[in-house]
Amino acid sequence: MTLAVSFGNQNTGVQLGGNSGNLTIQLQQPADEACLRDLRTTDPRDDRNRIERAKGGLLKDSFRWILSDEGFKQWQNSQDNRLLWIRGDPGKGKTMLLCGIIEELTSSVGDVSNISFFFCQASDVRINSATAVLRGLIYLLVEKQPSLISHVRSRYDKTGKALFEDKNAFYAVSDIFTQILKDPTLQTTYFIVDALDECTTDLNLLLGLITRESSSPKQVKWIISSRNWLEIEEQLETTTQTSPISLELNEASVSEAVEVFIRHKVEKLAKMKRYNQNIHETVNDYLSQNSQGTFLWVALVCEELSKISRLNTLERLEAFPPGLNDLYDRMIDYIRDSNEVDAEICLRVLAIISTMYRPPTLHELKGFLGLEEEDNGYDPEDVSEIIARCGSFLTIRDDVVRFVHQSAQDFLRLSKDVSPQGLEVEHHATFTRSLNLIFHNLKRNIYSVGSPGLSVEELRDLEPDPSPLVAVRYACIYWVDHFQDGVPGNSDDTSLDEGGILDRFLQESLLNWLEALGIMGTISSGIAGMLKLERLLQVIDTPGKPSPHMYILMPKSIYRAEEHHQPY
Structure with a gap:
């Protein structure tokens, strides 16, 4: 084996390589590391882990159906179908479906291909724009194939972090993205973008880039997901490379996956609450009959049942109506029916968070509630207790308060119970x-x-x-x-x-x-x-x-x- 060791200028790290054997050590230049830090808005791998943990883990039997779907197999095996669009209504499991696809691709082709993904979230300004999507995709691409950072550095070295943040950021970053896709050393690459409907800034520009690049004869394939939005459909119809999969048109497969999810959730509930056989079967049957093929509805009802005494389970079970909006209405009614102090502070929390541009930490939320200034009977250090009383609209993960789903924020923004004077007053x-x-x-x-x-x-x-x-x-x-x-x-x-x-x-x-x-x-x-x-x-x-x-x-x-x- 011949070993080469090279040292460049003061900004260069150590590079070792050989013309035989498998020894490869590459230390990035400090300037590369600075560029990556400024490029990063979030690490999509961390977002994926957070999402999976928040939803109780990835349940393989609830997503594997798509691997046998003809539309998916056509996208996977044909060079003529480079764009797969998974579309469906809120709560149908699109995000976890994509998490499962990412896992499958990583295990099957991850060693020889790039798999770059991004999860949009409308309630977080850091990850709800077209520029953020491209930055995240490039970030993971460069992490996997470091030589590609040269395309970022060619622009970054002249402007610094402003390259990613000024008014022209999307155009600058999309140009970098395009240059990367033209790189002859680029490995076969899969881009996966979840929840395009939650890209609230420059969605049309992002869709234009995706349709344009998915039509190019490159070793690049795309998977995107979104709600059934007409404006997204109209843009995607401009390319013949799209293979759409409608979750509504795959009702049988989705319903079967939801049944697997129901059995899993009820098993956990039964162990935690010590259900007898009758309660176990009754809960399982009620969820099956009323879920309407919606994962989120099942998850929310199970979360509410976890707060109810086993003795009251059957009495309270039918209080949970089918349909997400009806369930959200019921959750608001439950908050309003609690004691006056609890209701007031819970509605205040929901109003504040529904206007925020990113999920707040517990410390930040405490400040906005003004708990340290009010004699309201609450321990100002225990904001998590207040969150627990807000129905199941919110969840806490790593001391950050988030909505359980974008549909929850959409509902609350229109609720007169939460913001009786309108969103403008809440913002002010x-x-x-x-x-x-x-x-x-x-x-x-x-x-x-x-x-x-x-x-x-x-x-x-x-x-x-x-x-x-x-x-x-x-x-x-x-x-x-x-x-x-x-x-x-x-x-x-x-x-x-x-x-x-x-x-x-x-x-x-x-x-x-x-x-x-x-x-x-x-x-x-x-x-x-x-x-x-x-x-x-x-x-x-x-x-x-x-x-x-x-x-x-x-x-x-x-x-x-x-x-x-x-x-x-």
Whole structure:
């Protein structure tokens, strides 16, 4: 065996290779590692693990039917069918179906092929855009085939992280993606994207790219899933390479898979609650007769049954109506029928989280609820207890609060019980609460550093435990977005007034906020927020009156002079 060892410039790691044998060691350049860190919005492998754990694990017998489906086999075996579209209504098991397909492909072709996937989630701004999808796909592709990072570096080295975040990010990243697909060293590649209907930003651009690339004669195949949306169907009809699989048209296979799921869930319930044979069979029969082929409905009912005494199971069983929306209505009624304090705080939690741009941590949610400021009988450290009382709309995983399903958030956003005054009012309340959290938590030199000039990495080593930023991270990043969606400038809005909350923030807390963003490594979010705020304030200017942004962003002596038309 001939062994070559090479050292390049100061940014290069060690590379070992041989012309025989199987020794291969490749250490990435530090610049490659920085590029990967900035490219990453999330690791899709972590998202997959989270989803599977949240749903109780991957049940093979509930997804293996698709491997025998003629549409799937045609996609798998034919070079003329490069795009498989799995479509179905909410709760039909699309996400777990794709998790199963990823597992099967990984075990069968993963050693010789790239398998890159992404799970969209509308309630999380980090993973609900076309740009995020491409970044995630490229991230896993480069992790598997490191040489492909050269296509990312060719653009990244000139601009840095802004390449992935500015207004032209989608076009820049899609160009990189296209160049990667043209690379002659690219292995056979499978791209899998779940829940395209939850891609809320630039979906049409993403669909255009997918249809275009799936029509090219390359060793690349796609699987996508979505709800039965007409706009998605219309775009996909432009390519002849699509093989659609409708879960509604595969009712028999889906129903059989749901039956497997029901037996699995009821077995677990029976062991936990010590059901006798009669209760066991009655629960199983009721779920089978009312599930309507919907995995999510079964999961939600079983979650509710797990909270009910065995003695009351049969009495309460028929209170769960068939159909997701009817079940959600029943869950809201149950919350409203609890004691007044419980009902109020649960509805408050649901209203807050239904407007948030990413799932909050327990610490962040505690701040938005203001539990530390209210004498309401709750332990402010035990937010998880409140979440448990919110029906089965929410789940906690790794101290992060999430909706059990996108359909739950869709339902709550339209519920007058949750947001009686509408989403705009809820957004404005979240904006106000965000700035109050900033006033309450931030201060100059928040880590009490003795000497200036430390790098961010050195500063993080001095982070107190617990961090004073833990409850305010979300507020720091997203307050401008809530201000925008709260319809600023209406007749009841006082935030733009002199001495109002926004005026106070800009005069008293702006520098503290910038310091916090620097520590968190999110200065770019702050810059984007200030630019968005400036545009918003210009839009809501009123002719004949001094503009609101003049009142806020200019010294008082200046805008008062303008108000009275005096020279200054």
